[in-house]
Amino acid sequence: MHRLLLIDDDEALAGPLAQYLARFDLQLEAVTRPSAALARLAAERFDALILDGMLPEMDGFEFCRRLRAGSEPWRDIPVLMLTARGDLTDRVVGLELGADDYLPKPFEPRELAARLQTILRRTRLTPVAAPAAPASAARLSFEGLEIDTARREVRSERGLLELTGTEYELLLLLAREPGRVFSRDDILNRLRGQEAELFTRAVDILVSRLRRKLEPLVALKTLRNAGYCFALPEKFAP
Structure with missing residues (x-):
């Protein structure tokens, strides 16, 4: 229940x-x-x-x-x-x-x-009280940016970035597979678990807001008629 x-x-x-x-x-x-x-x-x-x-x-x-x-x-x-x-x-x-x-x-x-x-x-x-993961698995490290998945925090050289829950989920989705192109429908279905319907415009706005918070550290590339991808290579190999 x-x-x-x-x-x-x-x-x-x-x-x-x-x-x-x-x-x-x-x-x-x-x-x-x-x-x-x-x-x-x-x-x-x-x-x-x-x-x-x-x-x-x-x-x-x-x-x-x-x-x-x-x-x-x-x-x-x-x-x-x-x-x-x-x-x-x-x-x-x-x-x-x-x-x-x-x-x-x-x-x-x-x-x-x-x-x-x-x-x-x-x-x-994705339970909140999941078993502790190795430190290397709990963090994604890039040049000038670190994502702590255990704490749900994103830090840059300027300090802790203030992201909404949805912005964090989008960043994590893209950053876990750098270079992969996610369509707008892919993003909505992965983050929301529902059909896109009229919300494709919401993805464009969400990416724009996240891009402003991350630049110039990270390039969130827009591929015409395709979608978005996280373009910065990982600092450390998995």
Whole structure:
């Protein structure tokens, strides 16, 4: 049984949604304010968050940004944004801030369950408390750049780089196979576990933001009609 925390100020949503998700072995609990969510996260363990975009105290986008930027153990918890703000710009912003998926309201409960199962399946494949890997395997070293996969940190000669969760996942995906070309659909399917649909534009924006943070240390090359690749050769052979 996976435990989910819904953060939504619509109190009428939680009951029916909890009953439906229970069919899929998903236990849903709910709060209506971000402050209450943080208190629950500090006291209990949840496997994923369902986060509304329009909330009191702060909106869901700001909550997601603070969650990912913090140092608390739950900063890497999977987040599915569920909001009436469903235009493409808001979806891109949510993904860039570190959300794992985005579902606009009104939604079909079966689609929500499917997306949650995909997120949780991906988390099981890369558990947070995995056995310690050898130091050489836990780091990817390049000229002027080091990726610490155990700490999920990226350091350059200028110090620790501030990356969102999605930016880090994209960098890790490309850096593990330097020179390999990943199409936009490849990137979305690998990072999100879903069909690309309208999100191909999100990849372009995400790569652009990551490129600005990495240059001039790393070249994220754009290959016309093909995709993107990590162009910097590894400093140390595997």
